[in-house]
Amino acid sequence: MTTDRIWTAALLIIGDEILSGRTQDANLAYLAKWLGVQGIRLKEVRVIADDMDAIAAAVQALSAGHDYLFTTGGIGPTHDDITVDAIAAALGLNVVVHPQAKAILAEYYGENLTEARLRMARTPEGATLIENPRTKAPGIRIRNIFIMAGVPVITQGMLAALDGQLQGGAPVLSRTVAAWTQESAAAATLLAVEKAHPGVQIGSYPFWREGKTGANFVIRSTDPARLDAVAQALMAALAAAGIAPIDGEL
Incomplete structure (x- = not known):
């Protein structure tokens, strides 16, 4: 592989x-x-x-x-x-x-x-x-x-x-960091963290629940160590921007 x-x-x-x-x-x-x-x-x-x-x-x-x-x-x-x-x-x-x-x-x-x-x-x-x-x-x-x-x-x-029958690369892994925040408030932070970690993608998925606005930020990479590092970096960056992060999906 x-x-x-x-x-x-x-x-x-x-x-x-x-x-x-x-x-x-x-x-x-x-x-x-x-x-x-x-x-x-x-x-x-x-x-x-x-x-x-x-x-x-x-x-x-x-x-x-x-x-x-x-x-x-x-x-x-x-x-x-x-x-x-x-x-x-x-x-x-x-x-x-x-x-x-x-x-x-x-x-x-x-x-x-x-x-x-x-x-x-x-x-x-x-x-x-x-x-x-x-x-x-x-x-x-x-x-x-x-x-x-x-x-x-x-x-x-x-x-x-067909399991295991097709030639492919490393499986894409994901990890989620979430927050009760408007997506727009976290946009600049997401962009900065993604740019600082080449080869990693961060997707933003807003939702509305219990009268509140939140978003799940899904980090994707083929490298589990890099995935964990970016998750920690994202949580630190969100906290620095005044947004309380949650390790996991809301």
């Missing part, structure tokens, strides 16, 4: 149901956290409709711009599940019935393996499979692209099957 190179990923969320508001996406937060453990940073997310040309264009751009691209949605048994076809077109590949995927589905469904269900064995030519412990219909890996289901529990099972 390397620690100096930053590995990045993008997520492409596919589905008219997401854009219409009928379905709320639940995969983004889970994937971001999972990638962080793998030492990969989620850098870009797009949500697009079930449109062949739109999917193909997004796949070409995102797979070229990042080390990994994950897609969710559009690999089911119905006519509007067009993700496989669109990604194959984007890569200039044919769509084939993957023999291993067909065998998995045949074992799972038996005599109930319909033509519709067999659509879930279709992959871009040359693809490998991602295990689906939940419903067996596999996910798909082609080049640096991981094609996954839209149903969160299925996606999570596929990601579990």
